[in-house]
Amino acid sequence: MKAIILGVLLLFPLNLGFTQSETGRAVIAGSVSDPDNNFVSGAGVTIRETQTGLERKLQTDANGQFRAAALPVGTYTVEAVAAGFGVARIGNLTLAVGETKDLNITLRLASVQTEVLVVEVADVIDRSDPSNSININSRAIADLPIRGRNFTEFVQLSPNVTQESNRFGIVVNGQRSINSNIAIDGVDFNDPLQGGPRGGGPNESAFFFPQLAVREFQFVLNGASAEVGRTSAGYLNVVTQSGANNFHGAGFYQNRNSVLTSPDAFGNDSSSNSQHQFGASLGGPIRNDKLFFFAAAEKNLVNIPYTVKFNKPSGNVVVPQDILSQQGEFNQKNNPLVGFGRLDYRVNPKNTVNFQYTYAAQSGLNFGGVSGQTNAASTNNTTLDRSSQGVKGALTTVFGPSLVSEFRGQWVYDNRIQQPVSSLAQVDINDFGTLGGSSNGTYIYDATRVQFLDNISWTRGIHSIKFGVDVNIEPERQQREKNYGGLYSFNTLADYLAALAGDKTKIGRYQQTIAANGRQGLYEKTQQEHALFFTDTMRVAKSLTLTAGLRWESQINPHPPYNKQWPINSQIPNDFRMWQPRFGIAYDLGGKGRTVLRLSGGLFDARTPGYLMQRVFTDDGVSTVVLDSSVDSRVLNYLAIPSPIATLPAELKVAGNNAIYAFDPSFRNPRSGQVSVSVEQRLDKDTTVTVGFVRNATWALQRRLDINLFQPAVLPNGFVAYPTSDSQGNLVQASRYDAIIGQGIYLDSAGKPVKISVVRLDPTAGQINVNKSIGYSSYNGGYISVQRRMSHRVQFGLNYTYSVNRDDDSNERDFNRQYEINVYNLKADAAYAKNDIRHRFNTNVLFDMGHGFTLSGLLMARTGMPGRYVIGTDLSNDGNKDEDRPVINRHLVPRDSTRLPGFFDWDMRLLKEFRTSERTRLMFSIEGYNLTRASNKTFSSDGDSIFGKPTTTVNPTTGLLYTSNTAGVPTFAPGTDRFGGPRQAQLGVRFIF
Numbered sequence: 003m004k005a006i007i008l009g010v011l012l013l014f015p016l017n018l019g020f021t022q023s024e025t026g027r028a029v030i031a032g033s034v035s036d037p038d039n040n041f042v043s044g045a046g047v048t049i050r051e052t053q054t055g056l057e058r059k060l061q062t063d064a065n066g067q068f069r070a071a072a073l074p075v076g077t078y079t080v081e082a083v084a085a086g087f088g089v090a091r092i093g094n095l096t097l098a099v100g101e102t103k104d105l106n107i108t109l110r111l112a113s114v115q116t117e118v119l120v121v122e123v124a125d126v127i128d129r130s131d132p133s134n135s136i137n138i139n140s141r142a143i144a145d146l147p148i149r150g151r152n153f154t155e156f157v158q159l160s161p162n163v164t165q166e167s168n169r170f171g172i173v174v175n176g177q178r179s180i181n182s183n184i185a186i187d188g189v190d191f192n193d194p195l196q197g198g199p200r201g202g203g204p205n206e207s208a209f210f211f212p213q214l215a216v217r218e219f220q221f222v223l224n225g226a227s228a229e230v231g232r233t234s235a236g237y238l239n240v241v242t243q244s245g246a247n248n249f250h251g252a253g254f255y256q257n258r259n260s261v262l263t264s265p266d267a268f269g270n271d272s273s274s275n276s277q278h279q280f281g282a283s284l285g286g287p288i289r290n291d292k293l294f295f296f297a298a299a300e301k302n303l304v305n306i307p308y309t310v311k312f313n314k315p316s317g318n319v320v321v322p323q324d325i326l327s328q329q330g331e332f333n334q335k336n337n338p339l340v341g342f343g344r345l346d347y348r349v350n351p352k353n354t355v356n357f358q359y360t361y362a363a364q365s366g367l368n369f370g371g372v373s374g375q376t377n378a379a380s381t382n383n384t385t386l387d388r389s390s391q392g393v394k395g396a397l398t399t400v401f402g403p404s405l406v407s408e409f410r411g412q413w414v415y416d417n418r419i420q421q422p423v424s425s426l427a428q429v430d431i432n433d434f435g436t437l438g439g440s441s442n443g444t445y446i447y448d449a450t451r452v453q454f455l456d457n458i459s460w461t462r463g464i465h466s467i468k469f470g471v472d473v474n475i476e477p478e479r480q481q482r483e484k485n486y487g488g489l490y491s492f493n494t495l496a497d498y499l500a501a502l503a504g505d506k507t508k509i510g511r512y513q514q515t516i517a518a519n520g521r522q523g524l525y526e527k528t529q530q531e532h533a534l535f536f537t538d539t540m541r542v543a544k545s546l547t548l549t550a551g552l553r554w555e556s557q558i559n560p561h562p563p564y565n566k567q568w569p570i571n572s573q574i575p576n577d578f579r580m581w582q583p584r585f586g587i588a589y590d591l592g593g594k595g596r597t598v599l600r601l602s603g604g605l606f607d608a609r610t611p612g613y614l615m616q617r618v619f620t621d622d623g624v625s626t627v628v629l630d631s632s633v634d635s636r637v638l639n640y641l642a643i644p645s646p647i648a649t650l651p652a653e654l655k656v657a658g659n660n661a662i663y664a665f666d667p668s669f670r671n672p673r674s675g676q677v678s679v680s681v682e683q684r685l686d687k688d689t690t691v692t693v694g695f696v697r698n699a700t701w702a703l704q705r706r707l708d709i710n711l712f713q714p715a716v717l718p719n720g721f722v723a724y725p726t727s728d729s730q731g732n733l734v735q736a737s738r739y740d741a742i743i744g745q746g747i748y749l750d751s752a753g754k755p756v757k758i759s760v761v762r763l764d765p766t767a768g769q770i771n772v773n774k775s776i777g778y779s780s781y782n783g784g785y786i787s788v789q790r791r792m793s794h795r796v797q798f799g800l801n802y803t804y805s806v807n808r809d810d811d812s813n814e815r816d817f818n819r820q821y822e823i824n825v826y827n828l829k830a831d832a833a834y835a836k837n838d839i840r841h842r843f844n845t846n847v848l849f850d851m852g853h854g855f856t857l858s859g860l861l862m863a864r865t866g867m868p869g870r871y872v873i874g875t876d877l878s879n880d881g882n883k884d885e886d887r888p889v890i891n892r893h894l895v896p897r898d899s900t901r902l903p904g905f906f907d908w909d910m911r912l913l914k915e916f917r918t919s920e921r922t923r924l925m926f927s928i929e930g931y932n933l934t935r936a937s938n939k940t941f942s943s944d945g946d947s948i949f950g951k952p953t954t955t956v957n958p959t960t961g962l963l964y965t966s967n968t969a970g971v972p973t974f975a976p977g978t979d980r981f982g983g984p985r986q987a988q989l990g991v992r993f994i995f
Contacts, residue, residue: 041066132586176781228551245294427488443486488646703777
């Protein structure tokens with residue numbers, strides 16, 4: 003492998019092709035013919051960008067065809083001329099990101115007319131691209147209503163797309179959101195440590211790139227060519243603003259405040275909400291047609307209210323006033339500052355250089371991902387500090403009319419630290435809520451990416467070939483540990499109050515991880531990712547385009563030191579097997595550009611983030627000691643509720659407490675097989691309708707199993723009971739189910755009850771949690787999409803999707819939780835996926851009303867996602883409380899067994915423009931969010947509803963035999979920072995020149 007990398011690096015000075023993905027550019031192609039429709043060979047074609055003066059000259063081939071690849075997004079004129087003919091000129095040709103614009107230019111005899119001017123209305127259908135994509139143009143980005151300034155939220159205005167409810171990642175074709183890909187101006191914009199886009203850490207309400215700097219973007223839904231990698235589904239291709247020969251810029255201010263905010267979905271006061279967003283941009287020439295600049299910066303001052311409301315405790319418990327006082331309205335604060343700048347220098351007609359700089363900084367208070375209503379006290383939150391900077395350089399070289407190279411490189415870092423606001427341990431009370439501090443301790447996430455890539459575009463005859471290589475080196479630093487801050491678990495509030503009074507037997511469980519080596523949970527390693535690709539787009543006939551390609555990727559992972567006692571902990575496999583063939587067909591039915599059939603298929607490999615690898619280094623059975631009262635009850639003697647244990651008592655350094663994390667020797671990255679078919683029909687010159695179907699099946703998804711367990715007994719009601727041992731050390735299986743305590747009944751050989759405790763295959767270790775490539779998911783989605791570009795003062799998009807999404811594990815690279823109900827029968831977890839949505843609909847519209855008024859809006863609606871019923875306590879006796887599910891109507895409920903309420907959001911914006919001069923405009927706007935005040939209630943952010951332990955009498959609040967008064971009841975809803983949150987209005991002013 004070292005030889006491969008060395009060979010790749012040696013190729014860079016030769017400027018030979020390397021690439022990672024589509025570069026944020028586009029193509030102009032077509033033919034030149036005479037008045038008798040005969041193709042003209044050797045005709046001269048000049049393509050010129052009107053704002054910057056960039057010019058590309060080429061000639062038609064023997065078949066009268068031409069193709070100009072790797073063109074920047076912009077507005078162009080195209081001129082064609084040949085001996086004996088006048089000049090034919092096409093003007094006002096708008097080229098969008100990722101687009102191939104097909105032109106058919108007809109020359110006129112010079113004796114008839116010396117110049118033919120054609121005002122080209124670009125074909126609304128791309129006839130040669132087999133992929134299906136949605137383009138969001140600059141007008142939509144600027145004028146559609148959006149609660150924040152995070153432009154990636156607009157991706158939801160597409161078919162087959164939704165937002166994941168826990169980390170708010172984008173889910174495409176039912177795939178895990180961390181397995182999508184985003185690029186800005188052709189370089190990677192993903193977080194190698196955590197997965198997903200940069201700045202998109204868990205539960206964070208922040209934008210990470212100035213929206214003023216975004217020109218437009220394309221979202222490839224399916225059928226991506228071999229240029230695109232590190233994704234199992236979607237690809238977001240973003241193009242930034244740039245300078246031009248004329249100075250241009252904008253400034254804005256937007257305000258939301260208490261007067262403009264309604265109560266939340268539960269009637270809680272949201273009046274402390276406030277948001278001040280402001281920013282400016284400026285671009286222009288340093289030297290006309292030669293050197294250009296652009297810069298943008300935005301600041302966001304956000305106060306997001308949320309309500310702490312504890313659940314009604316079971317029984318006749320009087321809640322102490324000091325606990326009641328922790329309820330009420332609290333505020334989460336954010337103040338991100340983001341900036342972007344670029345320089346473009348045309349060295350000569352063949353070489354263009356680009357430099358870019360990005361900046362982001364943020365601090366947050368009460369930054370625990372809380373949104374809307376929660377049953378966790380504000381002391382459970384954290385503070386956040388983040389900084390990020392990046393530099394990018396690019397060189398585009400035109401070697402000739404048919405050969406173009408694009409070399410790019412970047413260095414970027416994202417550093418983040420989260421610290422608890424309280425030093426107390428976390429106290430989870432199943433029937434009430436969460437008190438105390440955060441069990442997680444201090445988080446550190448530092449990720450760096452060094453990337454070099456280049457691609458070659460080569461046109462020869464009917465072939466348009468691209469090939470390349472991509473090199474990524476990714477130093478990572480992470481500190482995180484489960485229960486570093488300490489975690490108390492209680493079944494009821496009554497138990498907690500009794501424990502406070504001195505009865506420690508009421509503590510359901512106490513867990514804490516303590517460093518044994520003085521470097522708590524610290525991981526400092528480097529990943530590497532490399533790729534090669536080749537793709538050929540063949541215009542085999544005027545109406546038929548074939549695309550075929552092959553992509554190879556590798557992921558080189560850090561390797562832990564040899565662990566003599568537990569050798570499985572000694573490796574993290576590399577993955578060199580990511581061969582990804584792709585194919586596609588675009589067939590122009592009838593040859594007139596009215597109806598295009600698209601068919602595509604291929605393999606797509608996603609990546610495994612370093613986030614999952616930390617625990618192999620820090621949880622190796624040596625570096626940390628896990629205190630667990632369910633394993634060693636002596637832990638209770640050292641507790642002072644609700645504080646954690648400050649130092650490790652010597653007598654508690656006992657074997658069997660330490661958790662071990664590992665990767666299976668056969669582990670590999672997730673792989674998807676995707677097939678899609680669609681028909682796009684032009685309704686008129688500006689409107690199309692697409693009907694399509696996509697199947698996305700993914701295997702080798704990451705799942706984590708505790709392999710240090712004996713095989714359990716599966717009781718007649720489906721309850722899974724892991725064995726215990728008797729006083730002689732003999733293994734005892736459960737014989738039947740005890741509905742009163744919700745556990746199995748264990749009897750020894752004499753028929754006497756046996757004390758329940760977790761027993762291990764290897765008694766010298768606790769959990770041995772192994773990451774395996776055994777997960778599977780399938781997605782089948784049919785969709786209808788109607789898109790209209792701006793014409794007759796109206797632009798709109800409309801999308802409907804019907805889909806079915808199933809899997810056996812919906813985790814998004816979970817750090818702690820494991821949901822396998824039976825590690826010996828994983829098929830028992832097969833169910834509808836967490837993000838399964840049967841029906842979803844979205845639409846957006848821009849309407850120029852005249853007299854300077856613009857009305858815009860978006861609407862999103864969907865049926866409910868699945869919800870999961872959980873106990874919140876370890877009743878199955880495997881040392882894991884996350885997977886335990888209740889028994890209802892004498893049967894264990896399956897995973898994701900219920901449906902949450904649906905979702906509805908309707909947002910509008912009214913804008914009034916005043917033209918103050920020929921080039922300057924002043925605009926005032928008012929926006930309304932969630933105009934119907936749809937509640938959009940749900941379970942927890944991860945779709946869980948906690949039932950608590952069984953009771954002997956029916957809970958009058960829920961009608962269930964479980965302690966929690968909110969079992970099966972939605973208690974969460976979006977906050978003011980998310981689509982579907984409380985109804986709000988926003989006022990704004992914008993100046994453009």
